[in-house]
Amino acid sequence: xxxxxxEITLFSVVxxxxxxxxxxxxxxxxxxxxxxxxxxxxxxxxELLPGANCGGCGLAGCRALAEAIVKAESLDGFSCPPxxxxxxxxxxxxxxxxxxxxxPMIAVLRCNGSREFAPPKVRYEGAMTCAFAHSLxxxxxxxxxxxxxxxxxxxxxxxxxxxxxxxxxxxxxxDDKCVACGAxxxxxxRNIIEMRKKGKKDRxxxxxxxxxxxxxxxxxxxxxxxxxxxxxxxxxxxxxITLENFLAYIDYEKCTMCRKCTPVCPTNAIHELNFPPRKPxxxxxxxxxxx
Amino acid sequence: xxxxxxxxxxxxxxxAIERLDSPDTVAIPLSQHLGAPAKVIVSKGDKVxxxxxxxxxxxxxxxxxxxxxxxxxxxxxxxxxxxxxxRKAVVIKVDGDEWxxxxxxxxxxxxxxxLNKEEIxxxxxxxxxxxxxxxxxxxxxxxxxxxxxxxxxxxINGVECEPCLTADHRLMLEKGEEILVGISIQMKALGVDKxxxxxxxNKPDALAHLQKLADGYKGxxxxxxxxxxxxxxxxxxxxxxxxxxxxxxxxxxEVGCVVHNVGTALAVYEAVQKNKPLIERVVTVTGKSVKKPxxxxxxxxxPVSALIEAAGGLPEDAGKxxxxxxxxGKALNDLEAPVTKGTSGILIFTREETPxxxxxxxxxxxxxxxxxxxxxxxxxxxxxxxxxxxxxxxxERIMDCMECGSCHYICPSGRPLLDQMRVGxxxxxxxxxxxxx
Numbered sequence: 100x101x102x103x104x105x106e107i108t109l110f111s112v113v114x115x116x117x118x119x120x121x122x123x124x125x126x127x128x129x130x131x132x133x134x135x136x137x138x139x140x141x142x143x144x145x146e147l148l149p150g151a152n153c154g155g156c157g158l159a160g161c162r163a164l165a166e167a168i169v170k171a172e173s174l175d176g177f178s179c180p181p182x183x184x185x186x187x188x189x190x191x192x193x194x195x196x197x198x199x200x201x202x203p204m205i206a207v208l209r210c211n212g213s214r215e216f217a218p219p220k221v222r223y224e225g226a227m228t229c230a231f232a233h234s235l236x237x238x239x240x241x242x243x244x245x246x247x248x249x250x251x252x253x254x255x256x257x258x259x260x261x262x263x264x265x266x267x268x269x270x271x272x273x274d275d276k277c278v279a280c281g282a283x284x285x286x287x288x289r290n291i292i293e294m295r296k297k298g299k300k301d302r303x304x305x306x307x308x309x310x311x312x313x314x315x316x317x318x319x320x321x322x323x324x325x326x327x328x329x330x331x332x333x334x335x336x337x338x339x340i341t342l343e344n345f346l347a348y349i350d351y352e353k354c355t356m357c358r359k360c361t362p363v364c365p366t367n368a369i370h371e372l373n374f375p376p377r378k379p380x381x382x383x384x385x386x387x388x389x390x
Numbered sequence: 391x392x393x394x395x396x397x398x399x400x401x402x403x404x405x406a407i408e409r410l411d412s413p414d415t416v417a418i419p420l421s422q423h424l425g426a427p428a429k430v431i432v433s434k435g436d437k438v439x440x441x442x443x444x445x446x447x448x449x450x451x452x453x454x455x456x457x458x459x460x461x462x463x464x465x466x467x468x469x470x471x472x473x474x475x476x477r478k479a480v481v482i483k484v485d486g487d488e489w490x491x492x493x494x495x496x497x498x499x500x501x502x503x504x505l506n507k508e509e510i511x512x513x514x515x516x517x518x519x520x521x522x523x524x525x526x527x528x529x530x531x532x533x534x535x536x537x538x539x540x541x542x543x544x545x546i547n548g549v550e551c552e553p554c555l556t557a558d559h560r561l562m563l564e565k566g567e568e569i570l571v572g573i574s575i576q577m578k579a580l581g582v583d584k585x586x587x588x589x590x591x592n593k594p595d596a597l598a599h600l601q602k603l604a605d606g607y608k609g610x611x612x613x614x615x616x617x618x619x620x621x622x623x624x625x626x627x628x629x630x631x632x633x634x635x636x637x638x639x640x641x642x643x644e645v646g647c648v649v650h651n652v653g654t655a656l657a658v659y660e661a662v663q664k665n666k667p668l669i670e671r672v673v674t675v676t677g678k679s680v681k682k683p684x685x686x687x688x689x690x691x692x693p694v695s696a697l698i699e700a701a702g703g704l705p706e707d708a709g710k711x712x713x714x715x716x717x718x719g720k721a722l723n724d725l726e727a728p729v730t731k732g733t734s735g736i737l738i739f740t741r742e743e744t745p746x747x748x749x750x751x752x753x754x755x756x757x758x759x760x761x762x763x764x765x766x767x768x769x770x771x772x773x774x775x776x777x778x779x780x781x782x783x784x785x786e787r788i789m790d791c792m793e794c795g796s797c798h799y800i801c802p803s804g805r806p807l808l809d810q811m812r813v814g815x816x817x818x819x820x821x822x823x824x825x826x827x
Contacts, residue, residue: 236474
């Protein structure tokens with residue numbers, strides 16, 4: 100009994116050992132032959148990136164961006180919206196390159212057609228996705244350009260930087276959390292969200308409307324629509340505002356944030372965010388100098 | 391394969407077609423057909439007669455549009471239409487009812503047609519005939535058989551499988567002879583010698599009537615079909631009548647068939663024999679609480695509100711007004727939307743019928759699989775398109791979906807399957823187009 104047992108044990112140990120060694124040799128040879136040589140810098144760059152895999156850079160994720168940067172041997176044309184300028188400067192330092200300073204951006208919602216200003220005329224009860232609602236009709240308020248309020252942008256945001264305001268039916272962007280990755284911009288079927296330059300202290304001025312209908316038609320569905328009157332264009336001394344298809348647009352590169360256009364808008368379509376409250380009229384020039 | 395049996399609710403079945411007077415103003419949209427919108431050729435202030443060409447379809451897949459009334463062009467402006475958006479339309483202020491001289495308005499039947507193939511197709515194209523079954527595909531395009539293909543059968547869709555709608559049913563009863571002449575003209579244009587009219591067996595009167603009449607026409611037969619939805623869809627109809635299957639992504643001509651609606655056959659008759667462009671059509675106005683469910687012969691461009699008024703006004707408990715039938719129709723967001731060439735019915739849901747059931751989780755019951763007439767997996771496609779996995783959607787044949795809505799109707803969890811698949815279809819379509827560019 101004991102002898103047979105010993106024989107079996109011996110046989111198993113020897114045969115398994117032999118198979119193991121042969122396999123080890125094969126694996127060793129294969130590993131040497133098909134060795135993938137990877138630039139170690141890719142790992143360095145990837146570590147410096149935020150690792151959100153948001154796709155804001157236009158590539159498949161942080162790893163893909165790192166590979167692309169190392170391959171190109173420069174930072175030109177690459178940007179990491181969530182990492183911003185800091186991440187790029189860090190990478191440049193680690194690689195020993197030069198990097199241009201990038202201006203921080205932020206998403207802004209260019210629609211103010213809340214339930215109050217654009218009261219719903221019909222009720223939508225299809226699938227709660229803007230992509231579908233957009234293919235069906237102009238929207239509960241009737242504006243064919245305005246926000247549909249199903250929250251596709253909120254679902255697209257990987258940084259919890261957006262939420263739907265139950266009262267207004269519009270999405271809200273949280274300044275501190277938005278990293279300008281642009282996922283919401285891509286998601287919105289109506290192209291309402293725009294990436295704009297973040298001003299000093301997160302300030303920004305923009306026309307909160309993208310309706311390109313004639314003034315009268317636009318006003319019919321929404322009280323705060325841009326009617327294309329052109330008052331702001333006349334008011335702006337820096338040629339920052341252009342009017343096209345009954346819609347004003349403020350160029351953030353040219354805008355000096357003087358806040359002169361905001362009060363002249365008859366429909367309050369121009370929004371200013373994060374500015375100190377306006378001072379009485381007499382002191383207006385002083386405010387301007389501050390801003 | 392597949393199919394559902396929704397309650398038929400054909401309230402207006404016994405109501406003869408009534409001619410509705412033209413309203414004070416009509417708004418004739420420039421995009422009433424599948425394909426490129428037509429180009430306007432009139433301008434503000436022009437006097438037009440009923441039947442006069444007002445917009446020209448100048449691309450291959452497009453259709454001419456004619457004035458449905460006589461009067462003055464008030465404006466060419468954006469008007470909210472059944473699409474839910476404001477789109478370009480010609481608004482005409484009605485003045486009297488003068489028709490173009492060449493249109494024969496006499497009701498006598500003209501059986502003889504001495505035109506040849508090309509002349510018939512040219513006339514159909516010029517007079518703006520489109521498929522009246524709902525998809526509004528320009529008819530002349532369907533009549534031109536591509537090179538290398540041969541049409542064997544002309545299949546006429548008299549199924550009207552959408553619940554509630556009765557427009558085609560009434561047409562078959564009241565204009566049977568005209569429809570049959572129209573079919574013979576279409577057969578001549580296509581060069582086929584066999585035509586089959588498919589009618590669901592829930593319309594025994596129409597079946598008997600057309601069967602009797604068809605004896606006098608060579609090559610036309612009438613067949614009764616099982617009642618189910620969607621029996622009248624092109625591919626299902628071909629399968630039921632000639633037992634051929636159209637391959638995925640291909641047109642019926644691939645299996646030697648061309649499918650037209652009975653309404654289109656009538657429009658072809660009127661165009662070829664009477665020179666009458668497609669300027670009016672039969673619209674069913676119906677609903678559980680509608681006072682007077684009716685079938686109206688209305689001019690294109692009449693606002694929907696005028697039709698509802700004629701059917702006894704908007705019921706107090708109206709919850710939703712639908713353009714089309716309950717299965718494939720779309721809710722209107724403005725009652726001033728005009729009737730177009732594709733409007734087959736106006737259905738008014740009561741407030742009780744309106745709400746959708748609350749959306750719950752998929753319980754994997756596979757009901758949607760068993761009823762899908764195209765043999766798709768709606769539950770899977772809905773999830774895939776929601777997650778934007780477009781390549782997989784394409785592999786699972788999402789483009790074969792005809793949007794009949796059966797899956798959405800049958801789903802015990804009230805999931806918006808069709809809504810999600812429509813989004814997926816649009817995205818996959820875009821992806822395919824981009825790939826081929």
